Amino acid sequence: MMSQSNGNKTPDVLIIGAGPSGAVAAKRLAEEGFSVMCLEQGTYPDYTVIKSMEPEFELTKDAHYGWYPNRRKAPSDYPINDEESDVAPLMWNGVGGSSMLYAAAWHRLKPSDFRVRTVDGIADDWPFSYEDLAPYYDRTDVDFSVSGVAGDTCSPHFEVPLPPFPLGDMERRFAAAHDRLGWHWWPGTNAIATVKNGVLEPCVRRGSCLWGCFDGAKASVDRTHWPINRKLGVELVQNARVLRIETDRQGLATGVTYVDRTTGETKFQSASAVVLAANGIGTPRILLNSGRSGAAEGLANSSGLVGKRLMMHPYGTVVGLFDEFFEGWQGPYGQRAYSLEFSETRPDVGFLRGAKWQLMGTGGPLNTTGSFPWGGAGNWGKDFHKEVRRRFGHSAYWAIIAEDLPDEANMVTLDPDLKDSDGMPAPKLIYRASENTRRLLDYNQQKAMESMREAGAYETIVAPIVRETGWHLLGTTVMGNDPERSVVDGFGRSHDVPNLFVFDGSVMPTSGSVNPTGTVAAMALRSAEALIANARDQKVSLSAA
Template structure:
């Protein structure tokens, strides 16, 4: 085992939370090492625009680590889960494969207990978060339009929204006739050249290697500059466990490098940004920060469904951002007469390329095969639109991540097992929202409608397994991400979320990480560190 000199901070994970944290710390003059268990994304395998795109896209860019089996992945047993966990292990984190929907949580999302009598309030408010939302929108080249009446007034995003195209206009006109809310999509997608990013070409390839470099993932937006500014990024570094001290602190992390050599990176503070599976995996393997018994518990993954319409007209729905044309929050807030609490976000997407609209998955469990395959393809390609539903997932102690003693990664670190069941509340919510979207599609003029509730392979949004709060008995970390049990150990990723909201979490993951990093920097003089 080889020790590295103690530095100010070691950050575990290079996704959005790790990247904005490293940015804030290095700007404050701190020495920072980031450990990333995967490598750099290989955009040479991004084939959008080539004839073999759909044949090879999932070979290199599959969302499911159990299918992808890349060198940075670890075993995840999700056989006991209603939803499959999807993520990317590598520089940039899961944002490398996200669809780049960029949504602020609503004010009510921070006050669920107060407003609806369920779950917990966050220890911060929307107003506390607002300046951090503003800053991360600049860092992630967010395109959108200010003034959404569903949200408080805010600083305009740095870039204008992606054009609505034919599909977006058709959806907007239908919602206008129904008198229901909609707003142009807010996306971490550049609509003109911005920093290292280039203007979006609307090739619907966002999750499979953006071909023009328009999507704002940290491998493009953050890490080149962070490395130039002195942050040391160590790739293919598998963190095994934390290094405890006799005084109740941690003195860094143990990791296995690319050559299989076990090393220790010592640091005054350790910050975990490894997502809501990777962070509890490290904590549980270390046996630390779990006096509450909540490490790994309260996993939230956003039950997901869709409503697909097929039209007589050519809507050119093979093009656009994936990314969203527009979104609606019409039925977001609680109305108990519906038989459930909380709500969901809808977003309107292009339908994509030929194989994606014929294979099993988002278009139904069985896909479309047989003698009329070409007739069905001709009716769908360019003539369809997809509304997706993201349902708020309320926290449940029984939905959890645990170490799996039967599997290990290539370095001998245990994998994880997911135990997750979709709640009755979420099932009722999904049924209600799909029924409303059927109304929207009929208003849009769809001749055929396909409804898919609770799609299993949809766990892109991982939250809640190291919850924050003021009380050590009922939370893992305090309101600024510091572990109650270990004063120099921090968690800044989506693990800390008390609730999940009903919108995409990337904006709040980044903003909350920046808020917590800012608090760490401001309190640095009082920070307890190893002797």
């Protein structure tokens, strides 16, 4: 039986990772009186170095909070071998996790996304339905201060806690175009406060969401959850890089071995239950590194699926150039509006499933010179000034998020040679976009070009698969009811190790086509409540009790 909070040094629950799923789970467990400890390999973000109110922001933003860890190389980062991947992984390691850098576009999966095998005969159905998750979506929408308009005709109907951002000239232009085409569009739903709400201030629309919100309007969990968690008694240990999960002879988790990166010491922390919340790369990395002799394939991996079925939402863009001027550098950066017109399988198109489009501005003057979202190597050369004038304030783009189907050939493994600064094997990614994905993106980009022309664009620029867009890291410890075909059950509990859980996006059987953080947070809340409900019968190692 799992004990509840009693002041012992062995916590009831040890959580690995202080991002959205770890923060949501820690809060709910602590509310019920469980003793909770969270190990986080990074520290709190330093918002004082984010100069989004200063003219030099575009020049300095990537130096501190760039998206790509292999380029950023912060002390809390670890190297990732992505030479065999079509998409580069993006993340931030620290308190708040990648919610620090996410665009905060907030969605729910559609009911059909939970039933892909039933609907389309591919992939797997989830072990629960949209209706099972809906009450948890409702609660996390409130906790993350979601703003927008209720009643989307192409998405599950739900109440949006905060009012929407006003539609600007750009959004109204595309709304009218889609009305003429008879295509779906909807104002953006974002985990960004439009009015003061709790700890969050109203958004002032700097458009700097992806480099940390200096003004405190975006719902990153370092702001929304961790102050509450710490008041509830959750012990947050920073600069703690987990190397492996330890088990006893009965196969139960006893705790973790980690490096205290402040002192350089390697330590053991016991726990009655262990929860992984380290994202779709970090979680399988730890499990694969936790194998004992005779278990070369890692821990909790009798199915052989740990690290397999990596999904990364391949991402393309279609930029439109306009004669008219509009303020494309204003926030919210992630989505001013979106379209789910092509998010379901259509007959006679040569591919299955679909994509979400999100309407975005192209940023400030410097952003007109780079490769994102324009494709290519950037706007440099003899026509530099002409192109800046042509692009700045005269452009918008559809970001196209392709639903990624699970494929066991796409995976996270341990690199045999590359290691991090603490000697832990680095993850290696093997990921190739399928023919289905390429056809899906091509079709949607052709349709997005039509949308651009209808909205008045005189020219369109297409970037097929943009490499540095791996924000969504999913599927590598898949959930399911059959232990031979899944790693965890529908509540994140390992089939092999009864007191080991996974609460992050790596458990998702399919990816849908929308931004996944809303689903990840709702699943973490649901799984935490299942852990609470079953605590009396929870098996624990005697050496951890």
